[in-house]
Amino acid sequence: MNVFRLTGDIAHLLAIILLLMKIWKTRSCAGVSGKSQMMFALVFTTRYLDLITNFISLYNTTMKMIFIASSYGTLYLMFLKFRATYDSNHDTFRMEFLVVPVAGLSFLVNHDFSPLEILWTFSIYLESVAILPQLFMISKTGEAETITSHYLFALGSYRALYILNWVYRFYFEGFFDLIAVVAGCVQTVLYCDFFYLYITKVWKGKKLTLPA
């Protein structure tokens, strides 16, 4: 464990808490993409299948359980409890255009052709593009609530911090996972436009609006 990965995990946890707080406090999931949240739940489900079989540490097990529980909790809030506030008209990104190519790629490019490894690879590839429906939704509505922009900033920062973690692990532990690094870079690059808007607007106290 290193400081980059720890702050990355904390940023990830913070993002999930911010989203739950937003939905719970405003009793609304307006502006949140249910499709992205469904893909995040799929990411955690396919990545943490070894939760039972492969004990690594208390931290690892606890965080995995929190991520799985909170992702399904978010789906419950969005599609059951506050379903009436789900903005399906703006959440129109075609998930199959992401899930199908990612599934195909995970069969073609992986470290080991075993079920667990292919599912892990699928989850890594899927996570790198899972935010696209959310970013697409914001581009359609042209704006995002401030707390939703904080959620996205924390979520985007987590994988950027993981890139620093991989640099650290490469130089100090000789650890290198090409699949995780490439997918992590793609994932982080997708946030660049949002990061620019967030830093130039939200940090100046303005609402996050996209140029018309």
Added chain:
Amino acid sequence: SSSQVDKDEL
């Protein structure tokens, strides 16, 4: 390759 054992990242 990153085998199962060193998948210690979340």
